[in-house]
Amino acid sequence: MKRLLGLIGLTYLSSLAVVFYFYSDVLLLCVIAVSVILIAVGLFLKIIKAKYRIKNTLVVSGISALCACISIIFYTNCIYLPVTENYSDKEITVNGYICEEIQKSEGSCIYIISTDKVNGENADIKIRLISYSDLRVEEFERVKAKLHTYKTDNNNLLSKGIFFTAYTDDEFSIESTGEKQFSLYGYAVEARKAMKTSLDTLLPEDYSSLCRAVLLGDKQALTYDVRSNFTNTGTSFLIVVSGMHLSIITSFILFILKKFTKNRIVLCVSVCITVLLFMAVTGFAPSVIRSGVMLILTYCSTVVLRKSDSLNSIGAAAIVLTFLNPYAVGDIGMILSFVATLGIILWANKVNSFIVKKLKLKSKIMKASANLIAVSVSASVWIIPVTTIAFGRISPLVVFVSFFAEPLVSIILICAMLSSVLFLCPLISFLAYPFALAAGIVSRLFLWIISVFASVPYCSVNSDKIYFYVWLVITILLVLTGYAVRAKSFYIRCSIAFSVITLMLGWAVYTFIDYNTTMLNVYNTDSGTTASVECGYNITLLSCGGYSRKADDVIENISDDFVNIDNIIIPNQKNKYSRYLPRFINEFDVSNVLVYDKNSVNQKMLQNYDGQSRNTFGDNVHFTLNITPHTTDDVMNVDGITYQLVRSDKRSLLFIPDGGDAAELPESYRTSDYLMIDSIPDNCELLKCSTIIFTGSREQYTRKLNSLKEISERIYFAQNGKVSIEI
Secondary structure (H helix, E strand, O other): OOOHHHHHHHHHHHHHHHHHHOOOHHHHHHHHHHHHHHHHHHHHHHHOOOOOOHHHHHHHHHHHHHHHHHHHHHHHHHHHHHHHHHHOOOEEEEEEEEOOOOEEOOOOEEEEEEEEEEOOEEOOOEEEEEEOOOOOOOOOEEEEEEEEEEEOOOHHHHHOOEEEEEEOOOOOEEEEEEEEOOOHHHHHHHHHHHHHHHHHHHOOHHHHHHHHHHHHOOOOOOOHHHHHHHHHHOOHHHHOOOHHHHHHHHHHHHHHHOOOOOOHHHHHHHHHHHHHHHHHHOOOOHHHHHHHHHHHHHHHHHHOOOOOOHHHHHHHHHHHHHOOOHHHHHOHHHHHHHHHHHHHHHHHHHHHHHHHHHHOOOOHHHHHHHHHHHHHHHHHHHHHHHHHHHHOEEOOOHHHHHHHHHHHHHHHHHHHHHHHHHOOOHHHHHHHHHHHHHHHHHHHHHHHHHHHHHOOOOOOEEOOOHHHHHHHHHHHHHHHHHHHOOOOHHHHHHHHHHHHHHHHHHHHHHHHHOOOOEEEEEOOOOOOOEEEEEEOOEEEEEEEOOOHHHHHHHHHHHHOOOOEEEEEEEOOOOHHHHOOHHHHHHHOEEEEEEEEOOOOOOOOEEEEOOOEEEEEEOOOOEEEEEEEOOEEEEEEEEOOEEEEEEEOOOOEEEEEOOOOEHHHOOHHHHEEEEEEEOOOOEOHHHOEEEEEEEOOOHHHHHHHHHHHHHHOOOEEEHHHOOEEEEO
16 A cells, blocks of 8 residues: 555545534444444455455545544543533633734734633633724733633634633723743744734735735735635635745745755755744644645655655645644635645646647646646646535636736745845845835736636626535536546546536526525524525625624624625614624625714714715614615614614515614504514504514523513524524
8 A cells, every 4th residue: 555644644634524514423423334334344355365455445444534533522522522611601710821913903803812720720721802902912921811701613713722712892801910921932923923014114005915915824904805806716725825835935945045055954954944934934824734744744755865755745744733633624724725735636747748738738838837727727626615515605717817826926925025034134124125026016916817807707606505516416426437437538528518517507497496585584693683684696784783702603604605795784883783893894895884873964974984984874764775676675763763674575574673662663564574673662562473583682582582472472583593584
């Protein structure tokens, strides 16, 4: 078995990913059962001395998958659950230090606290603290804090060992002890911050933010439009620090060093140091660690005059990343990195040879272009199933965009690195300016290319639909069958045609049946109201408030289907109706925001939240908003209370916020199919509705359940989970 390490590592990683992302007791038992069957079949073939080579593969695969199941069961029950059961949803006092770079944006600051003690007892846990103001503490400063912790469901945080989130709007206090926690990693954080400062000084904001993203993985400063363009074109991987970036940097370092020495040991040590430093400066991103392990194995093998095997290297990287922390598979960037690299290893050379032979390419430039296309195609095709499941979106143009944009990333990366480092050296800082100029020019071209492709119709397609998953399964089966029968060109042509027809037919059926369906979604925000009306690519938020800890879940849920929001209506500027507005404006391209303002007179314009002009309304006003081709929203404000009546061709929804009075409503408003409330309105006996959607807290729901039943026997409680209703 030539690639034993590759088989073990990739089987182990795949099994972990399946169990982690689709976790259930039934699935876990199924994976264990399949593992045992593979081992049994393999051992049986060995006992009867069958000549099948696959017998060893079956045994190794079964043992690797079984070990993955045991690993994640042990980690969950012996590490994760004991910690979360002890400290989740409780007031705790912690002693610890800020263990990561503080992430600051216009609306919030994020601190990662690593604890030494919790409630006076030794405990090593990590807590993400979200504050809406600067707490005046620094990285690696020791602190004492009182927090209310909530168990996090964010897979990316779990992959880093961060099990809890806390907010400054709960019972909260924090104070610095005046000490600093010594850490070698602290020097890497300081270097990262210094490099960011250099780029900000040398380049205009748009270009420095891109260089920071490409070089250091810091996407905080990117504007919404830029991030949206990358998302729509499917090229976000170009600005995520990954193996590609590390390979470019190590290749550049080796190119320079080989001018002075050919000693293998010196070159190997230089590569190892470069890899470790880049890992530290980029915060030990899993995708960088994966590439780093592969590079170290590759160059170490040259010292002992052995040729490294790519599949064995990637298998070793999988084991290194997940052996101690099986939850590391929660980082989707790591999964994408492994899948893309595996696609390049298995397909790139074959695709390149096919292109060169078919087109009879002779020149080096054309062959280099063919190789670039082969790498882009191989990586893009392999990550489609992952991106489809993880993000519910596919970008058909990603291969073409990558062909034009990927070479520019290499130039930006090298120029940004040189300019940021040289600028920090006092005697030769002037050398940074030519590289900064080059980085700025190439960044401008790069952003222009991305924006051009992002403006192409259907550059991004929502794939979170049943028909798309059916097409994906059929296509995978066709590919596997092709491998099994060693398919010829006729089979390949027929398979491609059948796959395309399946996709187009599914899209047509979806468009005809489901596209014009209008849905009301009411989200679980613990206390407060966030509700959306969705139809096709149109979405309007009737309110966007609730507890801060639920904001990420709501935004992630909406971003699965939408990158733009047509309207956000704020009926009341209390937190339970408006808290999420700054986050929505930051995360989405919002066309229109209507904000109730009790001081507004005659529809004045107000500079609100993000500095842009937003419509405000106050006094006793009444207007109608067309939110979809078949749905309207009548907004009526009476004595400071904003009522909304959403009407479609089939059903109607009345939204009454806290303090509402049914007697103030016209007769036509009082009868509706659905009533959305978070408290009992005055004169509620005047209302006639078939279903109530209650969005208040669980305590309010329990206390007012009998009163709610007097209005209607059919009640949906939003805090039990998202409520979705076709209207």
